[in-house]
Amino acid sequence: xxxxxQPSEVTAVEGAIxxxxxxxxxSGFYGLSxxxxxxxxxxxxxSYNALDGLEETGRFSSFLSRSDSYGYLLLQELQMKDSxxxxxxxxxxxxxxxxxxxxxxxxxxxx
Amino acid sequence: xxxxxxxxxxxxxxxxxxxxxxxxxxxxxxSLFWYRQTMMRGLELLIYFNNNVPIDDSGMPEDRFSAKMxxxxxxxxKIQPSxxxxxxxxxxxxxxxxxxxxxxxxxxxxxx
Numbered sequence: 001x002x003x004x005x006q007p008s009e010v011t012a013v014e015g016a017i018x019x020x021x022x023x024x025x026x027s028g029f030y031g032l033s034x035x036x037x038x039x040x041x042x043x044x045x046x047s048y049n050a051l052d053g054l055e056e057t058g059r060f061s062s063f064l065s066r067s068d069s070y071g072y073l074l075l076q077e078l079q080m081k082d083s084x085x086x087x088x089x090x091x092x093x094x095x096x097x098x099x100x101x102x103x104x105x106x107x108x109x110x111x
Numbered sequence: 112x113x114x115x116x117x118x119x120x121x122x123x124x125x126x127x128x129x130x131x132x133x134x135x136x137x138x139x140x141x142s143l144f145w146y147r148q149t150m151m152r153g154l155e156l157l158i159y160f161n162n163n164v165p166i167d168d169s170g171m172p173e174d175r176f177s178a179k180m181x182x183x184x185x186x187x188x189k190i191q192p193s194x195x196x197x198x199x200x201x202x203x204x205x206x207x208x209x210x211x212x213x214x215x216x217x218x219x220x221x222x223x
Contacts, residue, residue, distance in 0.1 A: 033210050042202060042217055043154070048210035087154065091209040098144075098167060099212060101154045 002026040004088055004102035011108045012078055020073045020105045022088035030091040032064050032071040033099070038084045043101075046073070046086075075107075083109045115215035117203050123221045129191040132218045135184055136205030144212065145178055145188050146202040154202075160186065172197075193222045 004024045012018040022032065031050035035043040049055055049064035049071060061074040075082055085104040092098045116135040124130055136143045144159040158168040160180045168178070175194070180186040190197055198221050204212040 031210055042214035043204075043212075044214065045211045050210070098156070098159055099209070100156075103153045 002090060002092055002100045004090060004100065006086075006088055006102045006105045008103065009106045009108070011110060012075075014078055014080060014109055014111050016078050017074065017076050018078060018107065020075075020086050020088075020107065022071050022073075022102055024069050024071075024088070024090050026069075026090050026092070026100075028092070029066060029069075032062070033089040033091075034062055034073045035087045035089060035101070036084050037087065037104070043087060078109050080109050080111070083107060115203055115205055115213050117201075117215035117218050119218060120216060121219045121221075123223065124193055125223055126194055127192045128222075129189065130193045130197075130220060130222075132188040132201050132203075132220070134186045134188070134203030134215060136186070136203070137213055138184065140205035140207045140213070141183075142206045143180060143186050144204040144206075145186070146204065146214075147199045148202060148217075149199045157188070190220075193220075195222045198222050 006022045033048045034046040036046050037043040047062040049062050052064055052066055054061055054063045059076045064071040085106045087104045088102045089099045118133045142161050145157040146154050148154045157170045158178045163180045178188045200217045200219050202214050202217045204214045206212045
Protein backbone atom coordinates (compact mmCIF):
# COMPACT_ATOMS: atom_id res chain seq x y z
CA UNK A 1 0.00 0.00 0.00
CA UNK A 2 0.89 3.64 0.16
CA UNK A 3 1.78 5.76 3.18
CA UNK A 4 3.19 9.24 3.71
CA UNK A 5 4.71 10.80 6.79
CA GLN A 6 5.03 14.50 7.49
CA PRO A 7 5.25 16.52 10.71
CA SER A 8 1.93 17.54 12.16
CA GLU A 9 2.93 21.09 13.12
CA VAL A 10 5.68 23.58 12.37
CA THR A 11 6.14 27.11 13.68
CA ALA A 12 8.36 29.69 11.98
CA VAL A 13 9.03 33.40 12.14
CA GLU A 14 7.88 35.86 9.52
CA GLY A 15 10.63 36.48 6.98
CA ALA A 16 12.40 33.22 7.76
CA ILE A 17 12.73 29.99 5.77
CA UNK A 18 10.92 26.79 6.67
CA UNK A 19 11.21 23.26 5.31
CA UNK A 20 8.37 20.74 5.51
CA UNK A 21 9.50 17.16 5.00
CA UNK A 22 7.62 14.22 3.57
CA UNK A 23 8.67 10.60 3.40
CA UNK A 24 6.66 8.08 1.47
CA UNK A 25 6.25 4.39 0.88
CA UNK A 26 4.52 3.45 -2.32
CA SER A 27 4.45 0.73 -4.91
CA GLY A 28 4.94 2.34 -8.27
CA PHE A 29 6.08 5.91 -7.90
CA TYR A 30 4.90 8.62 -10.28
CA GLY A 31 5.81 11.77 -8.42
CA LEU A 32 5.22 13.90 -5.35
CA SER A 33 2.74 16.77 -5.18
CA UNK A 34 2.23 19.50 -2.61
CA UNK A 35 -1.02 21.25 -1.70
CA UNK A 36 -1.80 24.20 0.53
CA UNK A 37 -4.99 24.57 2.54
CA UNK A 38 -5.96 27.61 4.56
CA UNK A 39 -8.36 27.19 7.47
CA UNK A 40 -11.87 26.99 6.10
CA UNK A 41 -10.63 26.71 2.53
CA UNK A 42 -10.01 24.01 -0.03
CA UNK A 43 -6.69 22.39 -0.86
CA UNK A 44 -4.93 24.12 -3.73
CA UNK A 45 -2.10 22.69 -5.82
CA UNK A 46 1.39 24.10 -5.24
CA SER A 47 3.91 21.93 -7.02
CA TYR A 48 4.80 18.54 -8.45
CA ASN A 49 8.11 16.70 -8.70
CA ALA A 50 8.42 13.71 -11.00
CA LEU A 51 12.22 13.73 -11.12
CA ASP A 52 14.94 14.19 -8.52
CA GLY A 53 15.95 17.71 -7.76
CA LEU A 54 14.60 21.08 -6.85
CA GLU A 55 11.66 22.83 -8.51
CA GLU A 56 11.28 26.53 -7.77
CA THR A 57 8.12 28.59 -8.05
CA GLY A 58 8.57 32.03 -6.57
CA ARG A 59 9.04 31.85 -2.81
CA PHE A 60 8.14 28.16 -2.80
CA SER A 61 10.42 25.30 -3.84
CA SER A 62 9.91 21.57 -3.77
CA PHE A 63 12.57 18.90 -3.69
CA LEU A 64 12.50 15.19 -4.43
CA SER A 65 14.91 12.34 -3.86
CA ARG A 66 13.45 9.15 -5.25
CA SER A 67 16.29 7.00 -3.94
CA ASP A 68 15.51 8.18 -0.40
CA SER A 69 11.71 8.20 -0.88
CA TYR A 70 11.82 11.71 0.47
CA GLY A 71 10.77 15.17 -0.50
CA TYR A 72 10.33 18.57 1.04
CA LEU A 73 8.59 21.86 0.52
CA LEU A 74 10.70 24.95 1.15
CA LEU A 75 9.02 28.26 1.87
CA GLN A 76 11.21 31.34 1.81
CA GLU A 77 10.60 34.89 3.02
CA LEU A 78 7.70 33.66 5.08
CA GLN A 79 4.63 35.83 5.24
CA MET A 80 1.75 35.69 7.69
CA LYS A 81 -0.53 34.56 4.86
CA ASP A 82 1.58 31.40 4.52
CA SER A 83 0.02 30.12 7.74
CA UNK A 84 -1.88 27.09 6.47
CA UNK A 85 -1.75 23.33 6.28
CA UNK A 86 0.53 21.76 3.70
CA UNK A 87 -0.10 18.29 2.32
CA UNK A 88 2.23 16.05 0.36
CA UNK A 89 0.52 13.62 -1.99
CA UNK A 90 1.49 10.75 -4.26
CA UNK A 91 -0.39 9.39 -7.24
CA UNK A 92 -1.13 5.72 -6.77
CA UNK A 93 -0.11 2.93 -9.05
CA UNK A 94 -2.77 1.69 -11.38
CA UNK A 95 -3.42 5.01 -13.01
CA UNK A 96 -6.76 6.78 -13.07
CA UNK A 97 -5.21 9.72 -11.24
CA UNK A 98 -5.99 8.45 -7.74
CA UNK A 99 -3.87 10.20 -5.12
CA UNK A 100 -3.01 9.52 -1.49
CA UNK A 101 -2.60 12.56 0.74
CA UNK A 102 -0.46 12.86 3.85
CA UNK A 103 -2.00 14.03 7.12
CA UNK A 104 -0.88 17.58 6.52
CA UNK A 105 1.55 19.88 8.31
CA UNK A 106 0.03 22.88 10.01
CA UNK A 107 2.39 25.82 9.58
CA UNK A 108 2.06 28.74 11.92
CA UNK A 109 3.95 31.88 10.98
CA UNK A 110 4.57 34.19 13.92
CA UNK A 111 5.66 37.83 13.88
CA UNK B 112 -13.27 28.79 -15.92
CA UNK B 113 -15.42 28.85 -12.79
CA UNK B 114 -13.54 26.01 -11.17
CA UNK B 115 -15.16 23.09 -9.40
CA UNK B 116 -18.59 24.03 -8.12
CA UNK B 117 -20.18 22.42 -5.09
CA UNK B 118 -23.56 22.89 -3.50
CA UNK B 119 -24.72 23.46 -0.91
CA UNK B 120 -21.82 25.16 0.88
CA UNK B 121 -23.34 24.42 4.27
CA UNK B 122 -25.86 21.82 5.27
CA UNK B 123 -27.36 21.25 8.69
CA UNK B 124 -29.68 18.32 9.04
CA UNK B 125 -31.10 16.02 11.65
CA UNK B 126 -29.99 12.46 12.14
CA UNK B 127 -31.88 10.09 9.88
CA UNK B 128 -32.45 12.58 7.10
CA UNK B 129 -31.20 12.15 3.57
CA UNK B 130 -28.41 14.46 2.43
CA UNK B 131 -27.42 15.08 -1.18
CA UNK B 132 -24.24 16.89 -2.09
CA UNK B 133 -23.67 18.12 -5.62
CA UNK B 134 -20.61 18.77 -7.73
CA UNK B 135 -19.87 20.22 -11.14
CA UNK B 136 -16.31 19.45 -12.25
CA UNK B 137 -14.15 21.59 -14.49
CA UNK B 138 -15.04 21.14 -18.12
CA UNK B 139 -12.61 18.82 -19.89
CA UNK B 140 -11.48 17.00 -16.77
CA UNK B 141 -11.97 13.25 -16.98
CA SER B 142 -11.66 12.28 -13.32
CA LEU B 143 -13.78 13.27 -10.35
CA PHE B 144 -13.10 12.60 -6.70
CA TRP B 145 -15.15 12.85 -3.51
CA TYR B 146 -13.22 13.43 -0.28
CA ARG B 147 -14.22 13.80 3.34
CA GLN B 148 -12.12 15.85 5.75
CA THR B 149 -12.23 15.75 9.53
CA MET B 150 -9.77 16.75 12.20
CA MET B 151 -9.40 13.17 13.35
CA ARG B 152 -9.04 11.40 10.01
CA GLY B 153 -7.68 14.08 7.72
CA LEU B 154 -8.50 14.02 4.02
CA GLU B 155 -10.06 10.70 3.03
CA LEU B 156 -10.87 9.63 -0.50
CA LEU B 157 -14.39 8.24 -0.63
CA ILE B 158 -14.83 7.42 -4.30
CA TYR B 159 -13.54 8.46 -7.68
CA PHE B 160 -14.82 8.34 -11.22
CA ASN B 161 -12.97 8.20 -14.51
CA ASN B 162 -14.93 9.15 -17.62
CA ASN B 163 -18.12 9.00 -15.50
CA VAL B 164 -17.45 5.41 -14.42
CA PRO B 165 -16.88 4.63 -10.73
CA ILE B 166 -13.40 3.17 -10.47
CA ASP B 167 -12.82 2.76 -6.76
CA ASP B 168 -15.39 3.13 -4.00
CA SER B 169 -13.39 1.35 -1.32
CA GLY B 170 -13.32 4.52 0.76
CA MET B 171 -17.08 4.78 1.03
CA PRO B 172 -17.77 4.23 4.72
CA GLU B 173 -20.83 2.00 4.38
CA ASP B 174 -23.99 1.38 2.45
CA ARG B 175 -25.49 4.61 3.68
CA PHE B 176 -23.21 6.41 1.23
CA SER B 177 -23.74 6.36 -2.51
CA ALA B 178 -22.38 8.40 -5.40
CA LYS B 179 -23.38 8.87 -9.00
CA MET B 180 -22.01 10.61 -12.04
CA UNK B 181 -24.72 10.57 -14.70
CA UNK B 182 -22.70 12.74 -17.09
CA UNK B 183 -19.36 14.50 -17.39
CA UNK B 184 -20.60 17.68 -15.78
CA UNK B 185 -22.42 16.49 -12.69
CA UNK B 186 -21.98 14.20 -9.71
CA UNK B 187 -23.83 13.60 -6.48
CA UNK B 188 -22.89 12.11 -3.13
CA LYS B 189 -25.85 10.92 -1.09
CA ILE B 190 -26.02 9.92 2.55
CA GLN B 191 -29.14 8.09 3.64
CA PRO B 192 -29.79 7.97 6.54
CA SER B 193 -27.36 10.53 7.91
CA UNK B 194 -25.71 10.15 11.32
CA UNK B 195 -23.87 12.64 13.56
CA UNK B 196 -20.54 10.95 12.78
CA UNK B 197 -21.00 11.96 9.15
CA UNK B 198 -20.42 15.57 10.13
CA UNK B 199 -17.39 16.74 8.12
CA UNK B 200 -16.36 18.86 5.18
CA UNK B 201 -16.94 17.07 1.90
CA UNK B 202 -14.80 18.09 -1.05
CA UNK B 203 -15.24 17.33 -4.69
CA UNK B 204 -12.17 17.53 -6.93
CA UNK B 205 -11.52 17.00 -10.61
CA UNK B 206 -8.42 16.44 -12.71
CA UNK B 207 -7.12 15.50 -16.14
CA UNK B 208 -3.68 14.26 -15.09
CA UNK B 209 -2.12 12.48 -12.17
CA UNK B 210 -0.32 15.30 -10.44
CA UNK B 211 -2.82 18.14 -9.99
CA UNK B 212 -6.32 18.00 -8.62
CA UNK B 213 -8.65 20.99 -8.50
CA UNK B 214 -10.80 21.13 -5.40
CA UNK B 215 -14.19 22.70 -4.98
CA UNK B 216 -14.93 24.95 -1.99
CA UNK B 217 -16.41 22.06 -0.04
CA UNK B 218 -19.70 21.39 1.72
CA UNK B 219 -19.68 21.66 5.49
CA UNK B 220 -22.14 19.07 6.74
CA UNK B 221 -23.47 19.08 10.28
CA UNK B 222 -25.74 16.26 11.38
CA UNK B 223 -27.44 16.85 14.72
